[in-house]
């Protein structure tokens with residue numbers, strides 16, 4: 001029986017590439033989408049045309065009850081979750097001077113509370129079965145901070161604190177917990193940055209002088225989910241074209 005992977009926020013950006021790669025590796029793949037997103041059927045059909053059969057579940061990852069309900073449905077339909085990729089995230093970029101509580105809370109809840117909400121219903125089962133992989137998609141901006149991202153950088157740095165603490169607790173139980181910190185990848189989140197900011201402030205910080213590709217991050221997720229990565233835990237793996245050297 002193949003293992004089940006759940007990728008939060010799989011419809012687009014990094015998530016879609018991760019879903020495809022995990023399916024290529026032989027996993028059964030489920031993803032979440034924001035309740036009310038009307039594009040889900042079209043996306044599933046488009047994926048099917050490309051040869052991928054995914055299941056998609058509505059889930060407000062920032063809400064604990066919604067996360068619990070979503071995961072219990074996945075378990076009913078597909079079996080227990082063996083690999084959890086906490087990928088869903090948002091930005092609300094603005095300088096701290098302009099940052100209000102609403103935009104602070106939105107990012108902390110969606111990017112950080114979600115990690116608790118989604119991991120809590122699956123972690124005990126992984127421990128009982130003696131096998132599990134939790135991969136948290138953080139960001140270079142959680143490692144080094146970014147202009148206009150006090151909320152996002154705080155949430156992304158918090159994710160790695162969670163990774164390290166939980167990795168300790170489950171280290172002897174066959175469950176690994178790791179963080180991946182992508183740099184600027186060519187997704188909608190990044191291409192939404194004003195072109196002059198991207199060209200004059202961001203690209204010059206990347207030694208490779210280009211944006212990353214979603215498939216490059218997906219390959220790393222697949223490695224961390226594999227048997228070969230059994231000895232990697234509590235790590236924060238940078239994938240950023242060398243930006244961390246700046």
Ligand code: CAA
Pocket residue numbers: 091093094095138139140141146147148149152182183184185189190193194197201202
């Ligand atoms: N470093 C230094 N100074 C910067 C800067 C930067 N990265 N970005 C902007 N500034 C400066 C500007 O040059 C400007 O200076 P002056 O007042 O002296 O002219 C000042 O800050 C104000 O800049 P803006 O006019 O752009 O201010 P704004 O309020 O309109 O916008 C902002 C602020 C929304 C933060 C905008 O600058 C922005 O979008 N920056 C990019 C933020 C970013 O990198 N987001 C990452 C999104 S992708 C992602 O998050 C994925 C991931 O994990 C990597």
